[in-house]
Amino acid sequence: MRLALLGMLAVLLPSPAPAQDSTAFALTVPNIMRGPEVYGREPGNVRWSADSRWIYFEWLPPGSDWRERPRPFRVRAQAGSQPERLSDAHMDTAGPLVAARRYTRDRRQAVVEYEGDLYVLDVRGNTARRLTQTVAIERDPHFDAEERRVLFIRDGNVFSLALDGGFVRQLTDIRSGPAPADSQPPGGYRGTLAAQQRELFEVVRDQLARDSIQKAEREAREAARLTPLYLTKGERVTSLSVSPTGQALLLITTVDVSDTKPTVVPRWVTATGFTEDIRARTKVGEQQSGGRVAFVSLPGGAPRWLTAVPGDTARPPAMISSLGWSADGRAALLYTAARDWKARYLQTVSADSGTVRTIDTLTDSAWIQAPCLTCGGWLPDGRAWFVSEADGYAHLYTIAADGSDRRQRTSGEYEVLGAELSPDGREFWLHTSEVSPFEKHFYRMPVSGGSAQRVTQAKGAHQVTMSPNGQVMADVHSRSNRPPELFLTRLAANAQPAQLTTSPTAAWLSHDWISPEIIRIPASDGVGVPARIYRPADVGALPNGAGVIFVHGAGYLHNVHEWWSSYSREYMFNHLLASKGYVVLDIDYRGSAGYGRDWRTAVYRHMGGRDLQDHVDGARYLQAEFGIDPERIGIYGGSYGGFITLMALFTEPEWFGAGAALRSVTDWAHYNHWYTSRILNLPEADSTAYRQSSPIYFAEGLEDPLLIAHGMVDVNVHFQDVVRLVQRLIELGKVDWEMAVYPVEDHAFVRPSSWADEYRRILELFDEALVREAASATDGRP
Helix, strand or coil, X not given: XXXXXXXXXXXXXXXXXXXXXXXXXXXXXXXXXXXXXXHCCCCEEEEEXXXXXXXXXXXXXXXXXXXXXXXXXXXXXXXXXXXXXXXXXXXXXXXXXXXXXXXXXXXXXXXXXXXXXXXXXXXXXXXXXXXXCCCCCEEXXXXXXXXXXXXXXXXXXXXXXXXCCXXXXXXXXXXXXCCCCCCCCCCHHHHHHXXXXXXXXXXXXXXXXXXXXXXXXXXXXXXXXXXCEECCCCEEEEEEEECCCCCEEEEEEXXXXXXXXXXXXXXXXXXXXXXXXXXXXXXXXXXCCEEEEEEEECCCCCEEEECCCCCCCCCCCCEEEEEEECCCCCXXXXXXXXXXXXXXXXXXXXXXXXXXXXEEEEECCCCCCCCCCCCEEECCCCCXXXXXXXXXXXXXXXXXXXXXXXXXXXXXXXXXXXXXXXXXXXXXXXXXXXXXXXXXXXXXXXXXXCCCEECCCCCCEEEEEEXXXXXXXXXXXXXXXXXXXXXXXXCCCCCCCEECCCCCCHHHHHCCCCCCEEEEEECCCCXXXXXXXXXXXXXXXXXXXXXXXXXXCCCCCCCCCCCCCCCHHHXXXXXXXXXXXXXXXXXXXXXXXXXXXXXXXXXXXCCCCHHHHHHHHHHHHHHHHHCCCHHHEEEEEECHHHHHHHHHHHHCHHHCCEEEEECCCCCHHHCCHHHHHHHHCCCCCCHHHHHHHCHHHHHHHCCCCEEEEEECCCCCCCHHHHHHHHHHHHHHCCCCEEEEEECCCCXXXXXXXXXXXXXXXXXXXXXXXXXXXXXXXXXXXX
């Protein structure tokens, strides 16, 4: 069946017109905490039609209710076009035409997977021919070397499908283990009885002879079939990567650990009226799932299990990822990380024998992590490319398949944030921070050599998706005071971007949202720490003599920049604080993303050390530049930000007057394994790191008002974290604190009413503790 894009009988639903609310935006906590209802939804999952005429994406028009999920839209790739809401019927037909494609060498055909079925696209005709329609899910399709078959994965096995006649052949027979064992002859007295029966009775001897013949015939038939590959108990396939020739594959598995102890998170408000338990993650130090990788010759060869981490056969790696096969199918590329995350390896696996060769190694005394961590693959000439932090910043490298001729293609004190090879293999498409740590731009770099050419120009962040014809780009662009919107830009001299979406409401757009100035705070170790600053004068207000420091979460996250913040509600709340007279700082403290390896690893073995000192230095800055008494400086943040808030009030109380700790980690020995073990090692091996990094051990230092807020259904930082801290505060006799709980919220709040209640409390805390009480103390009033 052929599906023609232009001939579809589908209903195109026009997108609702943007809200025409002409009233001014009310800068109040309840209005701010409506979140995406007012500032809009980011256009997501951007992709092109094969003919480069249409851009498809997920989105919602301005003012859509917070409960609504993004819907499919499309917009014509020309200036002035308006997004069209697409019906399910339209997407059923158009979906294969805009799915991720793997092309033939001449780029006339492509193969795609859409909703679990396979299609071949005629690129020029912009039509699709369906190859499968099954209950099973087919995935990861690609053409074989001769482009006569499509290789794909179904039910954890590899299949091929002939394009000329639809003949399907199974190439592997991977089964859950363990393998069945042949029955063994009985021993002891049972063996004696069986031997007696054989001696006495011809009928028994005849039956045994027939059984032996049948077994031999069965084994002969099975020898002509695929050899079953049995996994161990609890092992499952997580990735299959088939060579273009169809002659070999890499099989990556995960072995689940059965005897771990998960945590239990109760769900309190339920439809039944009964509390329901959620089996959540384990804690750091608990035994973790492992994995392994096998090389298999096709069809149906026996697996050869490979040593993924050189010299370590006892422990499974922390991560194994296949970066694909070379175009000629001679070798595959593997990325593996050691169990302790202190080394990563780039390896080739030969298609003829499964021989593993390590071609690049990166070690770190702290831990391996970087943007574009597993970016990599093969170049058309048989060289490999990858991104590495080898010189302290994430940069692009190329290397020969034997590990020789390693070349650094980008360099400088900036990071490659994203990298991919163009479909024709001629260019690298890069997103980097070369302009400054505070901007993200799109670059094109010739694979054959030469420098990268900057394509995007407007200040902010750009996430570019190139059109199939390479002449136009769909660009999701944002600035610090404008949320992401979809733009269209032609790759021509002096071409101007055309905005295709408008996501915020008219009322939100009417407000004078500022682009906070980025400053450098002089730190106690001589480093300039980046920060956003919101001054009362910036929003037409008078200072009230107080300051607030906002602490972003996640630790390794970038929030001081010239694009729209992932902390959008806090961005608006900081405006509200500034309008009430507070000077607000938002700091990219040590451990934050965007500034290279040394910045990232400055928190190794001591979270709440250098990162906290950066906030203390922020308080010093407020005192020195604005004359703000430290007792009139508040601090707030969620998750890692809540953790820093607790450490600030418990260990540096002389620099802060109040704090709001939201969804906070209070004891790192109770957090998850993959994040915590990288930074603090294991609790049983490095108790000093855990003790000096966990606020619960310093609770006796609380002197100033503290608000603790936490969702009771938090499966990331468990509610138990703050319950244990509260018990500690009670036992210490601490009195100037309060706790707000949110019975239906997970780690990231969803309901606007919960957001509004939480931030109302924060604002009231700061107004009371930093303004009214401080003013009373200064005036000498009781």
